[in-house]
Amino acid sequence: MDTSAQSRKERLEEYVNYLASDELKGRGAATEGAVKARNFIAARYRECGLKPLYEGDFFVPFESKGTSYCNVVGVIEGGALKDEYIVLGAHYDHLGVKDGKMYPGADDNASGSAALIEIARELVARKDQLQRSVIIAAFDAEELGLFGSNSLAGFLDDLVGIKNVKLMMSVDMVGRYKGHGSLVMEGVATIRDGRVLASEMARSHSIKISPKNFETSVLTATDTQAFALKGVPTLAVSTGIHGQYHKPTDTPDLIDYDGLDNVSGYLADFALQAATDPDWQASGKVARKHNPKQPAVEFGVLGGVGGSSLSFPEAYISTKSMTDYSVGLVGRANVGVCGFQLEAYYENARSRFPSVDRPLGPSQIYSQQSVTVPAYLLIRTSKTRDAMFLGVGGYYSYAFTHSFSKADPGWDVNPHQGGIATVFGIKASGLLLQWSFRSQIGSLFAADAPQAKMGYASYITLGWFF
Numbered sequence: 001m002d003t004s005a006q007s008r009k010e011r012l013e014e015y016v017n018y019l020a021s022d023e024l025k026g027r028g029a030a031t032e033g034a035v036k037a038r039n040f041i042a043a044r045y046r047e048c049g050l051k052p053l054y055e056g057d058f059f060v061p062f063e064s065k066g067t068s069y070c071n072v073v074g075v076i077e078g079g080a081l082k083d084e085y086i087v088l089g090a091h092y093d094h095l096g097v098k099d100g101k102m103y104p105g106a107d108d109n110a111s112g113s114a115a116l117i118e119i120a121r122e123l124v125a126r127k128d129q130l131q132r133s134v135i136i137a138a139f140d141a142e143e144l145g146l147f148g149s150n151s152l153a154g155f156l157d158d159l160v161g162i163k164n165v166k167l168m169m170s171v172d173m174v175g176r177y178k179g180h181g182s183l184v185m186e187g188v189a190t191i192r193d194g195r196v197l198a199s200e201m202a203r204s205h206s207i208k209i210s211p212k213n214f215e216t217s218v219l220t221a222t223d224t225q226a227f228a229l230k231g232v233p234t235l236a237v238s239t240g241i242h243g244q245y246h247k248p249t250d251t252p253d254l255i256d257y258d259g260l261d262n263v264s265g266y267l268a269d270f271a272l273q274a275a276t277d278p279d280w281q282a283s284g285k286v287a288r289k290h291n292p293k294q295p296a297v298e299f300g301v302l303g304g305v306g307g308s309s310l311s312f313p314e315a316y317i318s319t320k321s322m323t324d325y326s327v328g329l330v331g332r333a334n335v336g337v338c339g340f341q342l343e344a345y346y347e348n349a350r351s352r353f354p355s356v357d358r359p360l361g362p363s364q365i366y367s368q369q370s371v372t373v374p375a376y377l378l379i380r381t382s383k384t385r386d387a388m389f390l391g392v393g394g395y396y397s398y399a400f401t402h403s404f405s406k407a408d409p410g411w412d413v414n415p416h417q418g419g420i421a422t423v424f425g426i427k428a429s430g431l432l433l434q435w436s437f438r439s440q441i442g443s444l445f446a447a448d449a450p451q452a453k454m455g456y457a458s459y460i461t462l463g464w465f466f
């Protein structure tokens with residue numbers, strides 16, 4: 001393959017077409033297609049003038065869960081700061097063939113792999129300007145769980161010390177610039193002045209970017225993760241998810257090659273800046289999902305749906321639960337695996353008296369609106385930020401209104417109610433999902449009414465910590 005006479009756009013198109021071709025059968029990790037993909041990438045590295053990072057070979061094999069995979073890693077040595085590193089990565093694997101269907105993965109991530117090669121070519125051409133060294137990494141087995149980037153993060157930590165890695169940028173799905181309308185750059189706040197830098201440079205490249213301070217998705221992760229968890233500032237770059245994402249229809253003809261060309265040029269310049277600027281620094285801020293440390297105090301909002309029932313012990317009956325809801329605030333203090341959780345929510349609790357024949361009068365609905373404040377002592381499964389938890393404690397409820405749907409039996413409600421409360425749930429990043437159960441101690445109605453209590457009030461609650 002002679003690429004010297006081609007334009008960058010033509011080369012990008014050629015790479016994507018080859019990597020997403022039938023011959024490579026979707027580049028499933030640990031398949032023949034992945035071997036062909038990495039041979040192709042290594043050949044391009046050689047052609048660009050990259051040097052192997054380690055022991056004379058671009059291939060850096062590793063094992064994960066008993067299977068062998070292989071990253072393709074090259075380096076461009078820097079100048080005065082050559083012991084500091086900028087890592088540029090893109091995964092080259094995709095989903096392979098499933099149920100007889102081939103997943104070409106043209107955007108995910110033949111596009112990023114192609115961009116990576118051209119960014120490398122650009123940086124080699126401007127090698128004289130480089131101060132920091134640049135590591136170019138095509139990752140294997142991303143789709144299986146980020147195996148390649150996990151392996152390289154550990155490998156680099158041993159080889160050069162992870163604190164010497166000053167930026168990790170993951171280029172994953174960058175072939176749909178036109179359709180998406182901008183290049184998304186998540187993590188600009190992890191770099192000092194990162195947003196300004198990225199935006200100014202974008203203007204000079206006539207590219208529209210959507211800078212996001214941090215990666216926020218709780219459900220997805222990309223190859224930045226292993227580096228970010230080790231404290232490296234990271235950027236996740238993409239042109240977004242689309243209708244062909246992880247489908248057999250993610251084909252090369254849908255790639256916007258003009259956009260891919262422009263994105264590659266922009267990212268090469270951005271990487272050059274990171275590799276040359278003597279003032280380049282981490283901001284010290286990290287995405288919450290990349291910060292496993294538990295904050296000492298945190299606050300959030302929550303909303304729940306549940307049910308409640310009154311019980312009348314003397315009459316041996318309970319009311320039937322209806323749909324209750326609650327909305328309010330939550331705060332937490334955390335110490336190791338222990339914690340204290342305080343909630344305050346508005347609650348609308350309703351339940352129905354079972355039948356006309358029962359001794360307590362006509363069928364009707366009792367409803368009560370209150371502000372409820374449960375407090376729990378928590379035990380958590382881990383002292384890191386995300387964990388399952390179990391809590392026991394008590395609650396206080398101030399019932400400010402109540403009503404009976406039919407004839408009011410004239411029972412005065414005790415506005416001050418309280419009892420025991422338990423909670424069980426899980427917290428992941430900012431997201432809280434919990435199940436709570438309360439039972440009243442004391443009496444619901446005043447002395448001249450039948451003996452009754454809020455036998456239970458139970459909620460499934462979703463919350464979000466800021």
Ligand SMILES: [Zn+2]
Binds near residue numbers: 108109172
């Ligand atoms: Zn991907």
